[in-house]
Amino acid sequence: xxxxxTINGRKRVLEIQPGDVLLDTLRDHDFISVRRGCxxxxxxxxxxxxxxxxxxxxxYLSARAEGKTITTVEGVQDHxxxxxxxxxxxxxxQCGFCNPxxxxxxxxxxxEAPDADEDTIRHYLTxxxxxxxxxxxxxxxxxxxxxxxx
Amino acid sequence: MKIQNFHKASSLADAYERLExxxxxxxxxxxxxxxxxxxxxxxxxxxxGLGLDAIDERDGVVAIGSMTPxxxxxxxxxxxxxxxxxxxxxAAQIVGVGLRNIATIGGSxxxxxxxxxxxxxxxxxxxxxxxxxxxxxxxxxxxxxxxRTDDILVSVNIPSKAGCGYFKKVRKTAxxxxxxxxxxxxxxxxxxxxxxxxxxxxxxAMDAMAVLNGSVDNDETTIEKAAEKAAEAVRFGDNxxxxxxxxKHLAYVYVRRGLFMLEEGRT
Numbered sequence: 001x002x003x004x005x006t007i008n009g010r011k012r013v014l015e016i017q018p019g020d021v022l023l024d025t026l027r028d029h030d031f032i033s034v035r036r037g038c039x040x041x042x043x044x045x046x047x048x049x050x051x052x053x054x055x056x057x058x059x060y061l062s063a064r065a066e067g068k069t070i071t072t073v074e075g076v077q078d079h080x081x082x083x084x085x086x087x088x089x090x091x092x093x094q095c096g097f098c099n100p101x102x103x104x105x106x107x108x109x110x111x112e113a114p115d116a117d118e119d120t121i122r123h124y125l126t127x128x129x130x131x132x133x134x135x136x137x138x139x140x141x142x143x144x145x146x147x148x149x150x
Numbered sequence: 151m152k153i154q155n156f157h158k159a160s161s162l163a164d165a166y167e168r169l170e171x172x173x174x175x176x177x178x179x180x181x182x183x184x185x186x187x188x189x190x191x192x193x194x195x196x197x198x199g200l201g202l203d204a205i206d207e208r209d210g211v212v213a214i215g216s217m218t219p220x221x222x223x224x225x226x227x228x229x230x231x232x233x234x235x236x237x238x239x240x241a242a243q244i245v246g247v248g249l250r251n252i253a254t255i256g257g258s259x260x261x262x263x264x265x266x267x268x269x270x271x272x273x274x275x276x277x278x279x280x281x282x283x284x285x286x287x288x289x290x291x292x293x294x295x296x297x298r299t300d301d302i303l304v305s306v307n308i309p310s311k312a313g314c315g316y317f318k319k320v321r322k323t324a325x326x327x328x329x330x331x332x333x334x335x336x337x338x339x340x341x342x343x344x345x346x347x348x349x350x351x352x353x354x355a356m357d358a359m360a361v362l363n364g365s366v367d368n369d370e371t372t373i374e375k376a377a378e379k380a381a382e383a384v385r386f387g388d389n390x391x392x393x394x395x396x397x398k399h400l401a402y403v404y405v406r407r408g409l410f411m412l413e414e415g416r417t
Contacts, residue, residue, distance in 0.1 A: 054247055061156065061196075064156075127325065
């Protein structure tokens, strides 16, 4: 079957199987910023945006994305680069494996709640596991990033 | 789960007709837990184009469409207003925003999952389920039925009564399923208590409720007795998260605490 979707602003038609999930579909088409982690909706690493909302791509059926807009980090490079600066400044980065998923959730948060306080940031990022940083530095980086957007 | 064919339903009648055609066809809710299933589906039927994702309040009832994502429940101002917002409060503690953007209330209810944090609050709020063929049935009755339903859940309906509520999820880590979840509501002088993730699915603690609802005044002695009944009369079990004895103890502690908090207006 065919999937018609707008991926990172470009209309695409992709060949998919009925049980495929977006994680595999996107990686098979070279959107390799989408990472495979737990593969069971628990770690946040595979997060992408569908219609602007963060979702775990490991569990999102590709067929269900018919006609929708999909965003990966490849589609928000400016945002990701700016956020990376704040992550570097706060020491919120080590192996970087969780960064693409977090970057997309922060992008969604900046649209949904640009005035998010620290509690809101923490709540919004719950579900993104990071084994390097202990989270505090990431939250501080996101806080500064959001302040910088004002 | 393996899926051999994907069908986006054009109407509820279309979905029902496809569902009836094969015992290996099923409605896909949000799909959040499908990786936990080893089932092979001849056909996955998708309801996402049918507008079943709204929360509407009319004639004293809040109707939550079966395809409403948990994130919409978490952020709903309508649901935050009833029973101290226990349903949004419970939803907000389920994994992360991403999962809650796909997991649906219909999937949580029809799946009758033992780990569900929503069944307890829904039982305590006396939710009723609107099915496409059968019409309305109480959630409590639906949960007692064995096996899978061959009907389609259209909405979860909650009476929007004035009342207060308490919800507690006891868990080991932020993203884990509950070791036990405890819900208490009080409305029109009637108290309801539900215990979920026992690890079996949520049930009403009928004996404990009888103690409270048969008493003129929910004083300290009555609350103590009700908490003891909740721990004694509800069946708990062991799994890798906790023992039966620990769950029993938690039930006593949190039912007691929740009842005191409701009596003192501290929720």
